[in-house]
Amino acid sequence: MNSRTFKETILPLTQKIYPMVHRMLGETENTNDAVQEIMLKLWSKRKQLSTHPNVTGFVLVTARNHCFDLLKQRKPLYVNGVKNESVDPRNTHNEIEWQELNAIIKKLLKTLPENQRIVLALRDLDGLEFAEIATATGLKTEHIRVLLSRARKQISSKLKQNYSYE
Amino acid sequence: MNKEDLINKYLNGETSLEEEKELFNTSDTDQALEVWSHYVSKNRHDPPPTLETSLWEKILQKKKQQRLLYGLSGMAASILAFFIFWVTPKPSDQMSLSEKRQLLENAQALFNEESQPQEEIIYSDELIVIYSASR
The missing domain is CATH 1.10.10.10 (Winged helix-like DNA-binding domain superfamily/Winged helix DNA-binding domain)
Incomplete structure (x- = not known):
């Protein structure tokens, strides 16, 4: 898979994986970094991707596994898809x-x-x-x-x- | 399709993503679905519009770094190969005296006396001697 094909087929899948990565990891900054790491990982596997029968599925599984790896390394901010936060009395x-x-x-x-x-x-x-x-x-x-x-x-x-x- | 049918279809897991989007964007559905769609809209995070561009820039940067790394590795390997070739002592092309002697003896052994031509003096005087040679 060359750079152009990667840009046209894999990069747009960011739209698909971003909500899932954000839900699993929490903070926007972490999500951006994680999505970047996932895309770089996919870039290094682009030869494998070119012959894969289900590219979208492969990307989703890679993203999900990457999130699990990151969650293993730290305490999750989100529990069951909801951010773990207390009520601030100054809120409206x-x-x-x-x-x-x-x-x-x-x-x-x-x-x-x-x-x-x-x-x-x-x-x-x-x-x-x-x-x-x-x-x-x-x-x-x-x-x-x-x-x-x-x-x-x-x-x-x-x-x-x-x-x-x- | 009326709203009630669409809600039932949604609850049965039979709606498409477009129908679900439409359902979540409609305000006058049933209360439970309104609460759920509010929760979904608050918890769903779409990527920033510039993310794809910045990701592509990072990928290109990585590609450039890889090329540079491969170039430097190749250069280092060439230099190393050159030095190995240059520094390693080459086997000498000069023969030792004993080898030369052995070679000469081998060569001489190839010419035995029988194979040398028979010489016969045809004519001789004080100044000139004429030979005829035959094998």
Whole structure:
């Protein structure tokens, strides 16, 4: 794979991997550095990429594995896809409301089985196609749809319960 | 497709990414979905617009560094090879005296007496001698 092909086919996949890397790692600065490291890693593997049957899948798996490696080295800032932060009393009303909502959903996500939580995050937060989720997780598309449906229904019903008291 | 059908399709995991985008951008859906879409929009982070350009610059920089490294390595290897060739003592092309003697003896052994031509004096006087030679 030459520089031009890499620029045209691999570099635009930054749009795909960025939300996932940000969700997994947290801070924007870390995300930019991590995405850069991933792209440089892919650049060094460009010969392998040119013959790979599923380039997007390969890029997603490389990005995900890189994030896992980074998370092993440090304490995660995000837990279950939500930043671990306390409420600052100086925040405005909307911000406090948002943080409360964030905390509620974080709690709800914790109640989901792990594979449902991962599939939900990869689809709704990272915006990946089913085929891409299948490559990243090693699950079949039909199974992913089932897991996603269960997770969405569970979250929806719990949120309805929660907001019916208001 | 009406909103209720789209919500059901979403809950069954059957919507496309475009339909989901449309659903998340609609404000008057059901309350649970509104809360969830708000959460999604707050937690979804798209890359900065300049990221791709800066990444490409880094890659080009790395490419340049690699080329420089390969060039320097090649140059260093050439210099090393030259020095090895130059410094290492070459085997001498001069023969020792005993080798020369042996070679001469070998050469002489090739010419035995029988193979030398038979000489016969045809004519001789004080000034001139004429030989005829035959094998």
